[in-house]
Amino acid sequence: MPQLRLALAQVNSTVGDLAGNAAIVLDRCRAAAAAGAEVVALPEMVLTGYPVEDLALRESFAVASRRALDALPAQLVEAGLGELLVVVGYLDLDDAGPRNAAALIQRGQVVDRYFKHHLPNYGVFDEFRYFSPGSVLPVVRMHGLDIGVVICEDIWQDGGPVAAYGELGLDLLLCLNGSPYERAKDDTRGALVARKAREAGAPMAYVNLVGGQDELVFDGDSMVVDEHGTLLARAPQFVEHLLVLDLDLPGGRARAGTVAGFEVHHHELTAVAPAKPTLAPPANYDPLPDEAEVWWALRTGLGDYVRKNGFRSVVLGLSGGIDSAVVAAIAVDALGADAVYGVSMPSKYSSEHSRGDAADMAERTGLHYSTQAIGEMVEAFVGQLGLTGLAEENVQARCRGVTLMALSNSDGHLVLATGNKTELAVGYSTIYGDAVGGFAPIKDVPKTLVWRLARWRNEQAEKDGQIAPIPPNSIEKPPSAELRPGQLDSDSLPDYVLLDAVLDDYVESDRGFDDLVEAGFEAETIEDIVRLVDRAEYKRRQYPPGTKITVKGFGRDRRLPITNTWREKRP
C-alpha cells in the first residue's frame, strides 16, 4: 500500500500582503519538505489573505495575485522543493471574472487549478458578489495516489464537487479553508468533515487559516479524517501549526472519465520520493472548552488587529467595572502589559471603589496606569451650555472619549472601546463617549458571558499559580455607568440574564414576536427590549469593529435599515 506523508500548513496571512504571504507559503513548503512530506496543503486564499472583500474586484490586485502565484513554481524549484506537490489558495482572474482558486504546483509547473464551486452568500459572506463558480475537478496521480481538492463552502453544501469526487473515486481529498470562528463551530466542523469524507469515500485533509482579520478570527482547527470519518490528527486552535502525518492509502482509486456537471482533469505526475525522517505520532489536540476558545478568539482578534495595522500599544478607560477589566486583561494577554495603557477618568459621580478597582487591575497586570479626572472638562461644557439630565450624563462619557483620543493622538496608541454586545444591542452606551475607539474587543460578547470569561480567566491564573488579573470586586459588584449619583444598570435595564436570553432569541435567531412569546417571555418585556434594540441601530453603525464570536454579530452578519418602523409587538 503506497504510503503518503502529508503536511497541512495552518498559517496566519495578512490581507493584501502578497509578498509577505508568498514568503510564508515558501517557508512552510520548506518545513514540510524537511519533514519528509510529499504533499503540502495551505489554506483558502492564503496568498492574498482572506476575505479580501471588494479587492477581489480590483483588476490590479487580482492580476498581482495571479502573478505572485505564477512565480511560485520557479521559486519552489529554486529552493529545491520541486518534487513536493503544493496545493495553495489564491485569487485568480479569468474571462469569467475573479475566482476563489487553488493551484496544484509541482516540478516548476502549475499542474492545474481548482475554482471554488459552492460560494457562500449568507451571514458575513458575499461571495456571489465576487466570484464565478468553477466546475472543473482536478485529479492528480502522484506516487500512485489520486488526490483531489475542494475549497471551504464546497463541504458545507450538499452535492457538488465532494459528491462528484465520491463518484469518481479518490485516495485523498484536500479541503482548503478560510473558515471563521464562531462559538461551538468546531463541533459542527468536526462532524461535517467526517460526514463529507464518507461522502467522498476518501480521507479528507482539512486545512484552515489562523489569525484575525477585522471582525473575523480564524481558529485553525485543521484536521485529517479517514474515509470512515475517524479522526486521525487535529491541530491546535488559534496558533500557527504544521501538521505532518503518514497516511496508508490504497492508491489508484480514481476512474477515468467525467461525472455529471463537472469536467474532470486527470494528471499523472512523476516525483522522486523524499527521504523521510522518523515522524512523531501526529498531533491530536482536542478543541478548547467554550470559555478558553472565546478568550483565545478575542486575544487573537485584538492582537492581529493591532499588529497588522501597525500599532504598538493600546489605551483604554479603566472604570473599575467588569467590561473594561476584561478588555484590559485580553489586551495584556494579546500584547503584553507594557503595550497597554489604562486611564482612570473619574468624575464627581465616580465611587471610591471604582477608582480602587481600576488601580487594583493595573497592579495585578502591570499595565501602565494613569488618572485624568474629568471634572474641569465636564464643567466647561455643563457650565457654558447649561446642561442637565441625559445631556449632562453623556457629556461625562464624551469628555472621557475626547481624553482617550487626545492620548491616542499624542502617543500613537490605538483606543479600545470596552462595550459588550448586550449594551450595543440595547444602545446602553454614549455615542462618541464610551463608544470611541479603533477596535472594540468584546462587542460581540453578551454581558453574562463577560462575567463568565472574567471568572474563567482568574481561575486559569490561579491554576497556573499566577495573580488573577481581574479584581474580584469588578466581577462581584452590581454594574453601574456612574453617570449620576447612585445609578445602577438595573435602574434602566432588565436583569442581564433575562436580557441576554431575549437578545439571543431576537438578535441571533431573528425570532418574531409570536416565537418570543412561545419561548416564554412576557409580551411587555419583549416589546421593551425590541424597541431598544431597533432604535439603537444608528449607534451600532458608528461603532468600532470588533471580533465576531457568535453566530450573528452586529456587523455584516445583521444588515438592517436604520429607517425602519417595523416593530415586533402585540398585534
Added chain:
Amino acid sequence: MPQLRLALAQVNSTVGDLAGNAAIVLDRCRAAAAAGAEVVALPEMVLTGYPVEDLALRESFAVASRRALDALPAQLVEAGLGELLVVVGYLDLDDAGPRNAAALIQRGQVVDRYFKHHLPNYGVFDEFRYFSPGSVLPVVRMHGLDIGVVICEDIWQDGGPVAAYGELGLDLLLCLNGSPYERAKDDTRGALVARKAREAGAPMAYVNLVGGQDELVFDGDSMVVDEHGTLLARAPQFVEHLLVLDLDLPGGRARAGTVAGFEVHHHELTAVAPAKPTLAPPANYDPLPDEAEVWWALRTGLGDYVRKNGFRSVVLGLSGGIDSAVVAAIAVDALGADAVYGVSMPSKYSSEHSRGDAADMAERTGLHYSTQAIGEMVEAFVGQLGLTGLAEENVQARCRGVTLMALSNSDGHLVLATGNKTELAVGYSTIYGDAVGGFAPIKDVPKTLVWRLARWRNEQAEKDGQIAPIPPNSIEKPPSAELRPGQLDSDSLPDYVLLDAVLDDYVESDRGFDDLVEAGFEAETIEDIVRLVDRAEYKRRQYPPGTKITVKGFGRDRRLPITNTWREKRP
C-alpha cells in the same frame, strides 16, 4: 383598437410601515379609479418599503407583508375599486424562501403573482442574499389586452422575462421599480426602457419609488414608452405623482403556450369599463439638469431621513466655510428655516471673516443662529493633558462635536455632519469631531461639486428674485479647517480639481496604479492620494450615513477591509 387608461403611482413609502404603505396603495388606487384608469401600477416592494435588507429574512415580517397584501383585494372591493387591475410590489414568502414579488389584483382576488427573476447583487444590492428568483410569467387579458409584469433588475439584464414576453407577445409590459438615484442614471434609464420595450415588442410602463431610505434616494422618473421605444409620458423626479394616460393598443397579442425556461400563466379577466373623465394630455417632464437633480436628491435624502426617523429639527456647526453653508442651505430647503439650528463655535484660530460668514448665512436663510465659543472647553483639555500639534487641533474639532451632541441631547435635534466626499476619501476630518452626526447630507458629494452646487443654488435664487442663501464669501475664499494659525487645506492636500479627478478614477472606477498613470496622473501624486484613501478606511466605517449620488458611494457600494496592506504604487 381597444383603448386602455393606465395609471402609474409614483409614491414615497416607508420601510417597515405596512399599514401606512397599504393606506398609500389604497389612496392611489382611489385616485387612479377617479381618473378613469383601468389599470394602476405601483412600485417594487411598495408595501414594505425598499430595500428592507435583512428584514426580508425575518419570517414574522415576511408573513405580515403577505397578510397585508392578502387583505388588499377585499379592501379594494370595499372601496368600490374591484374592477381596477392593481399591480403592486410586496415581499412574499413561500417554500423556496423570500420573494421580491408583484401581485396582480382584480375583483377581490389575487389573480396571480410575479417573482423577480433577475436579482441584482452588485453595488449596494445583495438580493442573492434574500430572494429566490421566479420563473413564472403571468399574462392577464383584460378589456381584450394582454398585460405582463416584470420587476426592476429584470430590464437591466439581458434575456430572461423581457425576452420571454417578447417571444410570447404582449400588449403592455408593466415594470415595477425601486431604482435608486445616481448622477446621470436618468439618461441611462430612459434609453434602457426604450430598448427593452423594443425587445418586448410592446409598450412599457415603468413606475419607480420616490423618497429617501437611509443612504439611498429614489427619484421617480416613471415613464411610458411605446413598442418602438418612443417616449409617451414621463413623470417629474423626486416628487410623488400619479401619471395617467390613454394607450391605443392592438389587443390580444399574446399567444397561448409557454416559452423556454418560463412557465406562462394566462388569465382572462372580466371587468366593467369605468366612466372615463376627460383626460389632459399626459405629463412629460424632462429630467432635471445635473446640479438641480443632485440638489433635489440631497434635499429629499435629508428630508426623508429626518421625517421618517421622527425628528423635527436639525443642528449643525456653521464654520463660515462652504461645506457647512451648503448643508445648511439643503436643510433649509428640505425642512424649512425654522427647523434648522446653526451654531458658530469659534476658537482662537477662527478668523473674523469665518464668524461673519456664518452669521451672514443665518441672516440670508432665517435659520436659528447661536454662538458657542469653544475656548474654555478646549483649554480644559489642552491645559490638563498638555496637548500640542495634531492632538491640540483635533481637540478643537472634538469640543465642537461634544457641543453639538449636547445640544442634540438637550433639544432633540438631529446633528448633521458637514463633511464632503473628498474629505471622507482622504481622511481630512476629525473622527468624533466634525464627523459627529446622525446624518451626513453631502458625504457623497466631491468638493468641486460642492462649489458648483453652491453657485447653482444661488443663481436659482437670483433667478426667482430671492436672496441667494449661500454667502458669496463662503464660496470664494480658500478653504481652511482653521485649527491652527493661517492653516489652509492646500497646505496638506493637492489642489481639489486634481484630487477629485484622481479620486474619481481610484474610488469610483476602482482603477489600479498603471491605469491611473495612463490616465495622466503623476506616480507620486497617485501614491500619496491612494495612501491617504486607504488609511482612512477606519474613519469611514464610523462616519454617519448620507445620501448616495454617485455610482460608488462610501457605503455598501465599496466594501474594503480596514486591515489591508495592499497599495497601488510603483512596482
